[in-house]
Amino acid sequence: MNKARCLVTGAAGFIGSNLCEQLLARGHSVIGVDSFIPYYPRTLKESNLTVLQDSPNFTFHEMDLRDADLTDIFKDIDVVFHLAAMAGLVRSWNNFNLYMTCNIEVTQKLLEAARKSEIRHFIHGSTSSVYGRFATGNEESPLRPFSPYGVTKLAAENLCRAYAENFALPLTILRFFSVYGPRQRPDMAYNIFIRALLAGDQRHTAADISKIERILGYKPTTPVRAGLEAQVAWQRNLLP
Numbered sequence: 001m002n003k004a005r006c007l008v009t010g011a012a013g014f015i016g017s018n019l020c021e022q023l024l025a026r027g028h029s030v031i032g033v034d035s036f037i038p039y040y041p042r043t044l045k046e047s048n049l050t051v052l053q054d055s056p057n058f059t060f061h062e063m064d065l066r067d068a069d070l071t072d073i074f075k076d077i078d079v080v081f082h083l084a085a086m087a088g089l090v091r092s093w094n095n096f097n098l099y100m101t102c103n104i105e106v107t108q109k110l111l112e113a114a115r116k117s118e119i120r121h122f123i124h125g126s127t128s129s130v131y132g133r134f135a136t137g138n139e140e141s142p143l144r145p146f147s148p149y150g151v152t153k154l155a156a157e158n159l160c161r162a163y164a165e166n167f168a169l170p171l172t173i174l175r176f177f178s179v180y181g182p183r184q185r186p187d188m189a190y191n192i193f194i195r196a197l198l199a200g201d202q203r204h205t206a207a208d209i210s211k212i213e214r215i216l217g218y219k220p221t222t223p224v225r226a227g228l229e230a231q232v233a234w235q236r237n238l239l240p
């Protein structure tokens with residue numbers, strides 16, 4: 001694309017900050033917006049921004065999109081990348097209002113501002129969670145969200161479509177599937193595994209059991225796989 005003036009919502013987050021970096025590297029100018037919602041530490045989000053802040057083409061606004069006046073922000077914008085959201089499935093069972101306002105109401109506010117503006121493209125970051133439990137197919141797969149998070153993201157997609165069709169708003173919806181890499185959110189599986197691997201003080205554990213075998217005839221009979229399967233079944237039963 002020609003050099004564009006981009007608005008990136010959720011710019012201090014994992015995907016948003018990586019996107020801003022790539023846009024700036026390609027010579028585009030970027031206005032980033034984020035409210036530092038504290039479901040993971042603000043310090044992590046601030047450090048996501050450090051790589052961007054030296055660029056003369058990057059402007060950042062700390063702003064909660066739920067109650068912000070978007071008029072000025074939308075002036076002279078070519079492309080909107082809407083990545084701001086409350087992400088994470090499990091937490092969405094406990095704080096539906098936060099998910100509803102950040103994921104649905106904010107999307108509607110942005111679309112409303114977009115249709116009154118001169119933007120050329122609205123790109124909406126959605127999720128494989130709109131498919132529900134079995135998210136392994138293509139975009140023709142049935143849409144059956146299995147969590148309040150997925151429900152709010154599907155509602156946001158539908159709002160995007162309604163605006164696109166009613167007001168000829170150029171729209172692309174991207175459904176991300178478990179994104180990984182530098183700056184990944186601390187609640188995501190790879191981040192948790194890698195942190196545990198780097199911080200667990202024992203690197204390897206494997207007892208020599210030859211003495212108990214020799215003296216008492218002890219022979220473990222449960223293979224690790226079967227033992228772990230039993231543990232998974234037990235933990236599954238603990239889920240709400």
Ligand SMILES: NC(=O)c1ccc[n+]([C@@H]2O[C@H](COP(=O)([O-])OP(=O)(O)OC[C@H]3O[C@@H](n4cnc5c(N)ncnc54)[C@H](O)[C@@H]3O)[C@@H](O)[C@H]2O)c1
Nearest residue numbers: 010013014015034035036037064065084085127176178179
């Ligand atoms: N990370 C993944 O694997 C993944 C997978 C599927 C979809 N997604 C989607 O991608 C987008 C980005 O996800 P992420 O993993 O980078 O999450 P993230 O939490 O790191 O980034 C989202 C950012 O949005 C901001 N935000 C939320 N509500 C806001 C509001 N009302 N006003 C201003 N800023 C607000 C948050 O403070 C946060 O910094 C989200 O829309 C998410 O649903 C992510």
